Amino acid sequence: MSAEKINLTLKVWRQKNSEAAGALATYTLRDISTDMSFLEMLDVLNEQLLLTGEEPVAFDHDCREGICGMCGAVVNGRPHGPERETTLCQLHMRHFKSGDTLVIEPFRARAFRVVRDLVVDRTAFDAIIQAGGYVSVNVGGAPDANALPISQKNAEQAMDAAACIGCGACVAACPNAAAMLFVSGKVSQLALLPQGHPERRERALNMVKAMDGQGFGNCTNERECEAACPKAISIRHIARLNREYLKAALSGD
Amino acid sequence: MHVVRRFCGTSVGRKYIMAASGLGLALFLVVHLLGNSTIFFGATTFNSYAAHLHSLAALLRLAEIGLLLFFLVHIAFGVTLFVDNRQARPQPYAVSTSSGGRTPGSRTMFYSGLVILALLLFHLITVHFADDHGAISLLIRRHFANPWIAGFYIFGLAGLGLHLSHGLWSLWQSLGINHPLYNNLLGRGALLAALLIAGLFMAMPLLGLFWDGFLR
């Protein structure tokens, strides 16, 4: 791993708060090590801005190991940048060339209000989970963990669906700003496990209703979500959500 | 009423409506294509097919009403979804690149839909409701001999092919059918079917334009 130094032009979305108008601002960065992560590159930019009396660029991030789902921005039109199955924090600068121009924008959707610069409000996701993304079981009432066998295949598929980190890249990538992949992850996980069955009908109806209520767009099977998902969650789960919804919608109250 | 609201009033419900009406329209296309393929066997066969068809007047009327309903539903929901979806991202991206999921078909669904609608209207006015009491084969032959009309058909049918290339796969996904075992089949099958349907339809104006023996 021999690090090189590259020079970059950044066009970064700057927006003071949700009410203010935003615009792209241009910065140049010199001698960026290709061993840096994308967020470390933004750290360098911020240090540079700070020391020259400008406001640093606000961006969400936390674990920097690709699991918390906090980071995310659209780089040259692609959520989390050009690498597949990679969050922005795990994207390294060796994937860029000296002289590149990077346009960095927040995840855009009506349901994701811009808080500041690249930071968006994704509480709409929480509202969807609150509508039914759980098994109603109080502490204390659980039977022995091995009482109910679950086939390995179902457990693995449930895990595939549950791998979602809630970053919002699916919404950002979707031409319709739809949240179907996110919703389907949870619905699918709990539809695959027997623990989720007693509430599956209400879950499908309520979560879809909540999703629509939060202002997300409608899925038109563009498959951009799946392609942008850092955890490679398949649209197969969307199909399962559709089935769950159909069954629920056609059955009586 | 709940059920109607669950389908007409929610995103997933509307998706089902689009898929189901799309499936209905696709089936009509196949039937229409099979029927019209008599064109390739000459004027006599084609005219006799048309005559047979018209002898089923009552049934035909019923089918037409059904078809109209499918079209209206598909168009109405398609347009509202399109408008809704544009509003779901009020501030567009400065740079927009595909992450690798979209296809030319999926990208252009609304526009190819519009093209199909234009073709449909033109087709209805100039063929279906044409004030022409001669043999149908003569009408079609006359039409397709006109490069403008034939060209418009070819353009419209290309739009249809594009629309189908996404729609014929997408409808299964919407109906909840997605499994690694047959995904490949569905994906390629959709593409092949789109190519076949649009190709065969397109062969008609092409032949009309370039082959003197068309519908003789």
Add this chain to the structure above:
Amino acid sequence: MKLDANIPPGPLAEKWQQHCFSSRLITPANKRKYTIIVVGSGLAGASAAASLAELGYKVNCFTMHDSPRRAHSIAAQGGINAAKNYQNDGDSVYRLFYDTIKGGDFRAREANVYRLAQLSNNIIDQCVAQGVPFAREYGGQLANRSFGGAQVSRTFYARGQTGQQLLLGAYSSLARQIKRGRVTMLARREMLDLVVEEGRATGIVVRNLITGELESHAGHAVVLATGGYGNVFYLSTNAMGSNVTAAFRAYKRGACFANPCFVQIHPTCIPVHGDYQSKLTLMSESLRNDGRVWVPATPGDKRPPHQIPEAERHYYLEEKYPSFGNLVPRDVASRNAKEQCDRGKGVGATGLAVYLDFSEAIRRDGSETITRKYGNLFQMYEKITASDPMATPMMIYPAVHYTMGGLWVDYNLMSTIPGLFVLGEANFSDHGANRLGASALMQGLADGYFVVPATIAHYLAQCPRQPLSTASDAFVAAQREAEGFIRRLVALKGRRSVDDFHKELGRLLWDHCGMARNQQGLEKALARIPEIRAEFWENALVSGSGAEFNQTLEKAGRVADYLEFAELMVHDALARRESCGCHLREESQTAEHEALRDDARYSHVAAWQYQGEAEPLLHKEPLAFADVEVSSRSYK
């Protein structure tokens, strides 16, 4: 102040049950009249908030993140231990208890650890019922794997994302209570102070991170579940936002801080590659099962690894510890890596790394087997370093990972401030001087799902229920202090970035208060920290204002607290003149340079009480071991 751990009487195995029975209860109808503040919504916080709400309490839950699902519990990879004995391999509650106590080098409380082992089974039941997709065998039963420090297979896992799945389970329970209106979730709020009235914790002051407004919130009890302080070292495996602020402010309000110098350093992390580095990434310890650790025999040898002949490689772990070899415990592996690098034998661009070489394993088992075993880890490594461990030896270096120290709590998880409960990594309770793998998740969930819901009622029932108000002098004063703190930070318009101070502090602690410590180094650190702090308050640069979303300001506040907290850590390290658990005190080692524990003088919990400007006051809670035989570790 006398520390009373409130350990219930009776035989070890019956203590918890007896304690639950003899504790006072609150009737369901009355529970809803109590408001409980939960700060933090990771495993411990989310599980506590959800469970308390299920019981009927009104809960206000706070997180600095945008959503409870972001907490750093999510990053735990390996798994969660439980004494289910599903494998029929001789596991039991007692064995899990024993392993945890021994792993902690006999610096944890027996009663707490035994309870933890008992509750471990209920945790698995609860999580499965929530729909956590644990790994399964073909027959549909839960799968287990083995983990460091244990001879049985008792670790439950969900791929390499166990922490994520358990957190999402707790988060979903919390979401259900939010929907029911029993929990009010206040996200993007950072706790800046604890309010103590008449000696009881009655509320908190938080900053709304989006608007910058300060808010006061009152409750009948306050539960802190704000995680560990590993980021005091700047570079750690913790999330960037993890901080000590909430716990440290509670300390300044009178809660004792226990064993702050107990920090776990994980041996297998991806090494630092430059000054800009913001974070260290953990690689699973399982790599040491097949990798051989070595450095060049000659200091300063900069040849690439494949050019160094076998005879000029130093397999220092295998040489020094012939029976355990590369599988020595975390602390021993970490310490030796640093030792080699300090001697100039470190490899890589920074000289701060050792090789972990798979070539022999590949020759022995074939590349296919090794890929199957470690493929995903190798991919992760390659993603970050652009180097393929199948072709060139991996480079690893130790990194700060977990903090066993934390706010002192009694058996009820209540701190020395009545009404302030502390859960999860934020308390000091169960891991002694070293935490075993797959035990952090277990502790956080035991505290949140089972312990605090049972113990909080006893506290609430004892004190008269006051109407809640934030108008009292104590609230007004606390909010004013927090305002003053923010104002002082925003006024900092110096020339050095906050990160720069943080880096300097981190390096100082790493060098002198890390894996190996000595009197001289610690004293040096103790002298230097106030100087850094003084410069911080003169020369730091904070942009923007307090009345907006301002990440520089957030960071500055956390670093300001670290700059005070670091001193406490060093005091604790100085006072503990013994080697134990994760750290080596150089004055206390055997003739073979192995850690030497000093049970005669240090078998106690060191709990520090804040004394304002004066040095903190040390209280000792003696540790008695009635049910285990205290032994010393040897890996020779």
